[in-house]
Amino acid sequence: MSALFAPGAARLYTIAPGANFLDELARTLAQETGLTDDPEALADALVYVPNSRSKSALALALTRASSRGACLLPDIRALGDLETDEPPPSAETALADLPPVMPNAERIGQLTRLVMAYYERSGLAIPAASALSAARELARLLDQAALSGEIEWEKLRTLVPEGELSRHWQDSLRFLEIITQQWPAKLAEATAMDPYARRYAAALALTEAWRASPPQGPVIIAGSTGATPASRLLMQAALDLPNGLVILPGLDRDMPPEAWKEVSQAPSHPQFTLARTLASLGKTRGDVAIWPGAEAQASRASARRRLIHEALAPADRTADWTDRLAAMAPNADTARFVFDALDGLSLVETTDDTDEALAAALLLRETLETPDHTAALVTPDAGLARHVSALLRQWDVHVAPSAGQSLLQTPAGSFACLVMDWLADLSHPVRMMAVFNHELCRFDPALRGVLDQHFLRGPRVWDSLDSLVEHLETASEPERRKYTSYTDQDIADALNILDQARAALATTGLQDSDDTPLPGPDYFDRAAQLMQAVADPPAPWRGEDGAALSKFLRDLADMTAPLGPQSPVLFLEVFKAEAALASVQLANPHPRLAIWGPLEARLQSADRLILAGLNEGIWPAQPPADAFLPRAFRQAIGLSDPDERIGLSAHDFAQLAAAPNVTLITARRRDNKPAVASRWIWRLRTLARGALQDDAETILAPSPAADPRTWMAAMETAPPLPEGFSAEPRPTPPVEARPKSLSVTRIETLVRDPYAIYCQYVLRLNKLDPLNLPGDVRIRGTAIHKALERLEEDGQNKSVDGLLALLEEELRRSGEAEADIIALREKRREAAHDYLVWRADNQHQIEGRPITEEKGEITLQIGGEPFRLHGTADRIERRTGGQVAILDFKTGKPPSENQVRSGLSPQMPLQGLIARNGGYPGLGNHVSVAALTYLQIGTKFTVQEIGRPGKKDEIAIEDLIDQTEQELIGLLTRFAQPDHPYLSAPRPERVTYPSDYTRLARRDEWTSLATYDEVQD
Template sequence: MFNPQQIPRVFAQPLGCDFSQNLVDGLITHMADTPPEAMARVDLYVNTQRMKRRVQEIFYQRGAGFLPRIRLITSLSDDPLMLANLPEAAPSLRRQLLLGQLIQQLLQAEPSLAPISATYDLVQSLSALMDEVQGEGVTMADVVNLDVAEHSEHWGRSKRFLEILANYWDQNALTDPQDRMRHISQLYAQIWAQNPPQHPVIIAGSTGSRGETAAFMQAVANLPQGAVILPGVEPAEPAHLWHSFKTPSATLDHPQAGFAKLFEVLGIERSDAPVWYEAAPANPARNALISLALRPAPMTDQWMQEGPDLIPQVTTATQDITMIEADVQKEEALAIAICLRNAAEQEQKAVLITPNRTLTRRVSANLARWGIEADDSAGVPLQLTPPGVFLRSIAGLFGRPLAPQNLSALLKHTLCHSTEARPEHNLMTQRLEVAVLRGGPPFVSLDTITHWADGKKSTPEQVIWAAWIARVFAPLAQTTHLPLAAWIDLHFTTAEALAAGPSGEGSGILWDKAAGRRAREVMDELRQEQAHGGHMSAIEYQSLIARVLSTEVRRDAQFSHPNIAIWGTLEARVQGADLVILGGLNEGIWPENPKPDMWLNRDMRKQLGLLLPERSIGLSAHDFQQAMGAARVVISRCLRDGEALANPSRWLMRLTNLLEGIGDTGKEAVRDMRQRGDQWVRLARLIDLPVHSAPAIAHSPPAPRPAPVPPKGARIDRLSVTQVQRLIRNPYEIYARRILGLRKLEPLGKQPDALARGIAVHAVLEQFSTEYPHALPEEPRAAFLASAEKVLARSVPWPSARHLWLARLAQVADWFLAAEATRRRLGVITATERSGELYFKELDFTLSVQADRLDQGQKGLRIYDYKAGKPPTSSVVKVFDRQLHLTALIAVRGGMDGMPGAPVEHLEFIGMHSDQTTLPIDVDDETIVTTEDELKQLIGYYNIAGHGFNAHDKEQLNQDIGDFDHLSRRGEWTDSDAPEKIEISDEI
């Protein structure tokens, strides 16, 4: 097939060509003079499974004939010819578990390095480092000889740990894939040196960026009938640039720098690598433009020299480039999806290439709107499939109190109680949520669920269902530290019990579908290796499960669209398409930010001869250069990343800067590219706008600002003194709450919000007043904080909130106690948290109160109201917040429980806030009478005169949010709109 030569045989395939198609065409051309069966003796090594399938498809399309023996380079570690000379391969999961135990010991000895929950994140990074070290042939001596004298102590600890690890792992030599692959490459080189194969051996599609792959490529290239075919080699790279890559100070972030290093290892020059198959690039002018734009930074002055030469070709180079610049990633994903849909309708092959998996998931979701499922090379991580989410949710409950949010999410999961009785389960879950979980405590007691099921209106099915819940969840929070085997058993038992339902038979559909079967295989594999896991905490097990599930991928390519695909950068190197979309072209995505390395810094990596961060940038630049060589290209980015502006990719900036710098022709080209992209962005913005076919609906006016007038039989019959303020400020809220009988749906479980803090502060002050009803103790601050700590420990279940609120009370303690001493001299505490009410017969209305504190002064009662925040201002109290005045009215009229009517001499708001302010209010008999008259006028205004309950009538701030704003359709009207009366009929 090949003529003899004295140097390694390397071929290059230029940019802008379909590599797989050219590979097959060249292979057939080179073997044109051989008999047909000679093709079956060709060993062809490719870099990905997808390329293998593509090459096979191209051969199939050519009709009947022999196929070469197509293998993956990565399968060398399992080469059957070499297995006899190698120890048994260690499962990847076993290595993770063994490394996990070592890192556990490290973190226990050095807790400042990382939290114990980071164990398996560190395992992943350490596994990647071990693979790289083994692939590059780094020895134990190299690690020992690392010079860390000028580095911080952290790197010294890291080196010592790596030395321990290297000594340990030396006992397991040749059991890891990278180590085995490098060893096999060396064995092949030794065997072939004595007895080289006479049939063709070809490696195609790899760039040789990893050490073990480069070693195997070197062995193949030196065979009599061996050859290496490289993708995306630039044929016209200037000689001075090519040679600069070989200097010690050369930059490695150029797309062709890796080839220069590979050629240096092979001992050949650029001219020694002819083209494998002569094929015209899709757009040679664009290749030249991109090549100049990507020159290394020290050579960008060449833009001034060579840029003008490109002016005649700029239009040809850019006419098929579209630049999408969307506002946010959601808009970018939709614009890309529309591009792909358009290509599918025109029966063109289109592909999205991006390293951003969030963007690809958004694009896939948008394509699903039109029934298009893209062939995604990355697939869906198993942890994001229904079984993966189900298993992770269960593991998340281990060793933790049962939160209402977690319980509700798990009970509503499609795999929970996945039997024929699923509808009944959904009904029970809804009832439990409303009765127990919403507005309940922050953590669920299983006894509470059992008590709920034993209620008067319960059914036998409800009792059985609640008993099942209690039985399944009871063991979870009690376990904190177990052997891995026990964790796995508990996980299996819980998952299958939840999936089976109360009957306990089978496991529902948990393991039935493809994702479920794969999840079962992963869990079974973990069970097989459980002896190597040792003991671990609940949080470590949760991290392990998340890590194991995230490394597995589910692919359903058989159901995907034949012409629409999503590729990673590795697959894109050796395939072609009619339309190529480069998505997410922002800095930090293309190229990706270097991942932090816990174990080695840049200098240590350089000492060991490992890949430096800029080398990965060079590989990413090569992917970009190859993709830009396609016939039609869409380059896409979003202008904002969350709340911050996003920077465009450095390659996109280089391209636009070069074009805009060569004159008006280049500026016009950039403008045209953006205009073509703006068309897709406009479509993305229009596609989600509501379209109404009926003219009456299309022109319907927005809802008015409502002021409902209920029928005479539905009036306000009862309010608390605090609700009176809401009646003044937002009457619509009182209408919805007291007349319609509506209430806000409480969240799942209580949260440490302002309401919870207010309740806690009131409880603290009530407790202190109860313990010391007369004089203050000798050490008032210590006694006050001790009382507060006792109350908060009893009533506040959130540890962080408990400590924070106690600190806030300590901040105001001295101020409060100094004022409290004065209050004790002026009166004697008579009652705390005393309820009361006052009935107005002429209005058929009851006013109620829960008074914080009543003191008996010299001339009458002194009424105090505690505020966890700032007290209201005097102007607000004068018009709106009449809470203390109304409390005084009830006290004077004898409405307080167990207390006769008595005069009131003083009112005061006490703000337990860092501002340390109070608001004393003067009160006399005339004030009480005026307050009563104003209340009767206010209630009569609605109950007798029949006025409408205006929405947001006198709110303090425009942005104040009410519980019933959605009911009043706020947003369709503004606070400046006049309220519109709406007569409510009493007819049903």
């Protein structure tokens, strides 16, 4: 047919790093087979490439290589490499009439059942989640064994002398019988095979078929390193055929022989897998020719390729780097050699992974400024890939990571997760509203908004959907009217949406708050029914993510079926763990930009390559620890060295870094922790510094005009601010818009944080309580006030037990958790006792029944305009002599006397002012205030009297009230001026509690504290 297949011609080739592998392959095949003239020239050929992505890319390359722009393509099949889970082509499996592969989900489920049975036989219990985790590790060990060839499991018992076997190792041996004895029997019973074992059996069947009846057309295996036994088997069979070819990616033909010998002992070396493949084929590097037509490209990239190979040399060969570089360099000009090698390669080191993502995104975006140019980001860090994709969207550039999007981050996947989370507690406000507010939920947004804002905020005082409905139907108006006014229609709307939710639940057969164990298939089936019941048809099954979710739920049903009935909480955990690993391809590829993982990047090319995530632990990743076997034991029984993964990763890096235009990106910090640059970056820098001395960093760095860090700095440079500019808010609303009425507690806020008053009373902004609010001081205080008020009613049991019962009843009604009530019961009992003792000791001073929760108000004249001051006194006692005492209950620490006297906490003197001016209807006019007292009652009881006689700098109560009145008038007069601003906590030390409006004031942008924090970071 052509010189490629002539007798005596080479059958084993390589295409050097830096070349466009698939384009070179297609160009030469087209020229040598006559495809440029005959569109059917390769119609009978069979071509194997590593994966589906390279399969599609080769088809496009062959089409381009055909002069007519169209041709009959050869049979291109995805071989499947070490890290891929692609099944062998159907043609191979049909030849062998092989049993089917056991689906991975079912496989994990069956292994989990075997793990649980092992522990049951041992008289131990293991949580199902732990059994699932162990099953995944066993499945990984099974796959490693299949990829390593023949494993001598029987050697495990002879690795350690019998007398030295620890009990732990004996237990491990018995546990491993799950895969050495029980699993083969389970596969035979199911008439199924493990995936990699089936792949090898399919390859063996194909090679036997080729020997019996050699294919008439060419058989070409291209781009595979031979990492799996199946691929090496097919390579050998192809070389035995008269028209067979094998084209290896990036074989180092220049490495000295003595160094090549060491490669076979260094699994982490990029050439290790290729060296093993050649040995398996009975070939040497001398038997490998350069692919015809790729010689020129190999020559152009020679310096870069050799420098990269040296940077990735085994560690024990780094001592004579300088001599070896000199030997490679023309005229021993090492500096010139390294300078030429680094032409087109640059290194960008960013502050952290956030800047790393932005740098990569900017490089991709800048590529689009050059017509027809292409660029690709290559990184094994899925999080970084997603981050870059998100950054590109801000410029309306949509590039989805080739590895796909996590199922949990798709609309269908996130909806499924929220629904299952809701199933665990159907009346939980946060979980309920997360489902109701999801884009796939069919419930009316107006209805769910009413339910959310009016009825679910604050503490949760219900434990089921039914009790929530009852709460809405029976709660008093003050209990429900928390934030804004609502109508009877609002109540009906809230009940309507809850009725819809209960109707949807009824379709599943699940009961509210039912944690009865269920079989996995039943649980996932009912969860799917609930998803469908609360979603708009055909959601959540439409689109790529919906189809993926449907299949995923079926797989989970298969996986969990062997576990038997389990708690729904377990199935939720299983769903989240498995869904985080599942991916969905949602978007069409961008015509000029791509984001690839190293697997997807194999054999691919672009005008600009960006290699990011180059930190230790990311690229290369650390090999996963074996949960069962030490490394020495793995080697003894024939399992592959875990470092082979690093070797394959290094080979990927070497192939990509040899491209004509490459930017390497590493970060000094990742995940807010210091990070170490990849070993390959360290070695490349070391070589560059050795040859170029102080110029190395300058030559490695991109030019300033092409440096993404320069662009990032320009993006962050803000225009100069006007002189005297301050970001501090200084609102001065019109006088008529300012509040003309404040409570005594809000006067304290006006003193400490005027901006909060501006937001609440001028802008009318009120912070909503969170959903499912935990124990809150304010709400707890209201409950305790109510209990103490009820204590004074006739007929109440005024014993310690009686008061404690009232306290717990009101706290329970306010939503405090029962566990907290029980935990604090004894402390509250002691506080109740101390309060009743104090009450009895002071009873002789009191005339009549105390007045509780008394509302009062007075009107002041401020600038000629009336101002209403109002407040509610917790307790007012008439004392002998006609005077009154005002008491205020606090659950937390009350203000100090200094804070009261300085005007920072004027609440109590202002209540005295209202009382003295006849503002409390129950007191009458012109009463004299004898005492202002704080009573702290919660988990302890204390009494704090303001102005108590005998104190240093004693001040009479009436004088304190006079002083506070004058300060109040001055304060209100200032705020009645049109140019007086409402500042945000002008003296932060005065604000001892979190403000609802701090973020609205953007304090962190303009306070000195924020500047200090930025310096520290």
